[in-house]
Amino acid sequence: MLRDITIGQYYPTGSVIHRMDPRVKLFGTLVFLISVFAYKGIVGFAIVTLFLAALISISKVPFRYMIKGLRAIMILMLITALFNLFLTPGEVLIQVWKLKITKEGVMSAIRMAIRLTYLILGTSLMTLTTTPNQLTDGLEKALKPLAKIHVPVHEISMMMSIALRFIPILIEETDKIMKAQMARGASFDEGNIIKKAKSLIPLLVPLFVSAFRRANDLAMAMEARCYCGGDGRTKMKPLRYQSLDYQAYAVLILYLALLLALRVVL
Amino acid sequence: MATMMVKARQLVHEYIRRDEEGNPIATQAALDHVDIDIEPGSFVAILGHNGSGKSTLAKHLNVLLSPTEGTLWVDGKDTSDMDNLWKIRQNTGMVFQNPDNQIIGSIVEEDVGFGPENIGVPTDEIWQRVEDSLRAVGMLKYRSHSPNKLSGGQKQRVAIAGVVAMQPKCIVLDEPTAMLDPNGRKEVLRTVHELNRKKGVTIILITHYMEEVTDADYIYVMDSGSVVMQGTPREIFSRVESLKAHRMDVPQITLLAHELKQAGLNLPDGILTREELIEALEKLQV
Numbered sequence A: 001m002l003r004d005i006t007i008g009q010y011y012p013t014g015s016v017i018h019r020m021d022p023r024v025k026l027f028g029t030l031v032f033l034i035s036v037f038a039y040k041g042i043v044g045f046a047i048v049t050l051f052l053a054a055l056i057s058i059s060k061v062p063f064r065y066m067i068k069g070l071r072a073i074m075i076l077m078l079i080t081a082l083f084n085l086f087l088t089p090g091e092v093l094i095q096v097w098k099l100k101i102t103k104e105g106v107m108s109a110i111r112m113a114i115r116l117t118y119l120i121l122g123t124s125l126m127t128l129t130t131t132p133n134q135l136t137d138g139l140e141k142a143l144k145p146l147a148k149i150h151v152p153v154h155e156i157s158m159m160m161s162i163a164l165r166f167i168p169i170l171i172e173e174t175d176k177i178m179k180a181q182m183a184r185g186a187s188f189d190e191g192n193i194i195k196k197a198k199s200l201i202p203l204l205v206p207l208f209v210s211a212f213r214r215a216n217d218l219a220m221a222m223e224a225r226c227y228c229g230g231d232g233r234t235k236m237k238p239l240r241y242q243s244l245d246y247q248a249y250a251v252l253i254l255y256l257a258l259l260l261a262l263r264v265v266l
Numbered sequence B: 001m002a003t004m005m006v007k008a009r010q011l012v013h014e015y016i017r018r019d020e021e022g023n024p025i026a027t028q029a030a031l032d033h034v035d036i037d038i039e040p041g042s043f044v045a046i047l048g049h050n051g052s053g054k055s056t057l058a059k060h061l062n063v064l065l066s067p068t069e070g071t072l073w074v075d076g077k078d079t080s081d082m083d084n085l086w087k088i089r090q091n092t093g094m095v096f097q098n099p100d101n102q103i104i105g106s107i108v109e110e111d112v113g114f115g116p117e118n119i120g121v122p123t124d125e126i127w128q129r130v131e132d133s134l135r136a137v138g139m140l141k142y143r144s145h146s147p148n149k150l151s152g153g154q155k156q157r158v159a160i161a162g163v164v165a166m167q168p169k170c171i172v173l174d175e176p177t178a179m180l181d182p183n184g185r186k187e188v189l190r191t192v193h194e195l196n197r198k199k200g201v202t203i204i205l206i207t208h209y210m211e212e213v214t215d216a217d218y219i220y221v222m223d224s225g226s227v228v229m230q231g232t233p234r235e236i237f238s239r240v241e242s243l244k245a246h247r248m249d250v251p252q253i254t255l256l257a258h259e260l261k262q263a264g265l266n267l268p269d270g271i272l273t274r275e276e277l278i279e280a281l282e283k284l285q286v
Helices: A022-038 A041-059 A063-071 A074-087 A103-129 A132-142 A144-149 A153-183 A193-199 A201-224 A243-265 B054-061 B082-091 B108-118 B123-136 B152-164 B182-199 B233-237 B240-245 B252-262 B274-285
Strands: A092-096 A099-102 B006-018 B024-038 B043-047 B069-074 B092-095 B170-174 B202-207 B218-223 B226-231
Touching: A022 A041, A022 A103, A022 A132, A022 A243, A041 A103, A041 A243, A063 A103, A074 A099, A074 A103, A099 A103, A132 A144, A132 A153, A144 A153, A153 A201, A193 A201, A201 B092, B006 B054, B024 B054, B024 B218, B024 B226, B043 B054, B054 B069, B054 B092, B054 B170, B054 B202, B082 B092, B092 B152, B108 B123, B108 B152, B123 B152, B123 B182, B152 B170, B152 B182, B170 B182, B182 B202, B218 B233, B226 B233, B226 B240, B233 B240, B240 B252, B252 B274
Parallel strands: B043 B202, B043 B218, B092 B170, B170 B202
Antiparallel strands: A092 A099, B006 B024, B006 B069, B218 B226
């Protein structure tokens, strides 16, 4: 159960997209998200689909692997689709008792499902092609201007990368505590939902205690290694734009401009 | 004589327990008028069982704690002067007990680069230092691995590399082997001894394993916050009775030699290794 947590999973293939600067990919994700909600008409849809398909094939991440990420949001998608299906007013197609399915409802349910699917595919493409550290580095650099208005950008990105580093350690620890409690007769998958929730208490309390102890130790270790915040720090792997990145920016802007132009024209 | 790497005079540290309003309800002296001298380039061990104050002393060496009373100089710099803080931390590296809780990066080389990044080393030099220090601890081929996949001994060697990359004059190891299996323990000790020999780094090894300190240049034994014994390993281990009085485990060979001597055999004091014991016993037969 716990092994399924896949935050920040990285699928190395060494493709062009993997080699891009994380800032480009962050910007690209943003552009793609906008485009998914901004496209209009069948031509716009075709362009977005083509763009996504092209990105996936360039990234060399197997399509089947990407689909895996969709399973987790199946329920969410179903609920959204159902709401759209039944609650959109318009020309009635079928009516059962008080539930009406309208033509507009069917259309918007399909549109919503497609948008959500593309949304997930687009964002997971970013996490699959970027290591967590690159991602936090990229965020830090991209959000740097916010530091001027006293947003603790460096601290936030440091917290994120530490959190990512400790996920596997805490998962292992949870496993260990679970086994220790099971050895003493605790059961975690019996009874109704309240009973299940209650049985998690002896798991969560020691987990929290040890997480705090770890945090304390880590803070001391960081201090001992002269960590004193972002000022005066140098980077072992500084982010520098390559010509590839500029080309990618150009492609992204062109893509967005094309879609927006289509929206205006159509 | 050159400046001492570490010099403590009448060093006192008290932990103050407070109630909810912040009023002190109890004080506990973790260090009680400690005097210590450690020469540059030496390998010094500080022994003591749990609660003897040895870890508190270690934290003082890196200015993670400040003295309540008395003075501590690290490389000639007073640790109670906050202007010296970063200089001292840069010059004395610290390796802790739990290997998982001191690795910050999610890739080995990024973790080793963390210290140099903090002290503002230029990028090219960071790469050079990372490579050199990973080589020094024999972990170069794991540079792009995730630390989660390494064994305890390997993680601890990465932690040591992270300290070495800051090019400290002195490395303090606070029970670095307590959570390791015997193999990992050997790995770490070998690495530390090599650093001491090849790079001339002063090593301060804090431990409660007697077996680890037989190769040290000098030993301090601590109990209840005070230094109760000091001397070379041979001097320390020849006083088996007083070691036992301070609840220290004496190495088996030394204990065996001691018992044999008590039983009437004419053996010298302070036998540290199996070879020495065999030699001494062979002499007896003649």
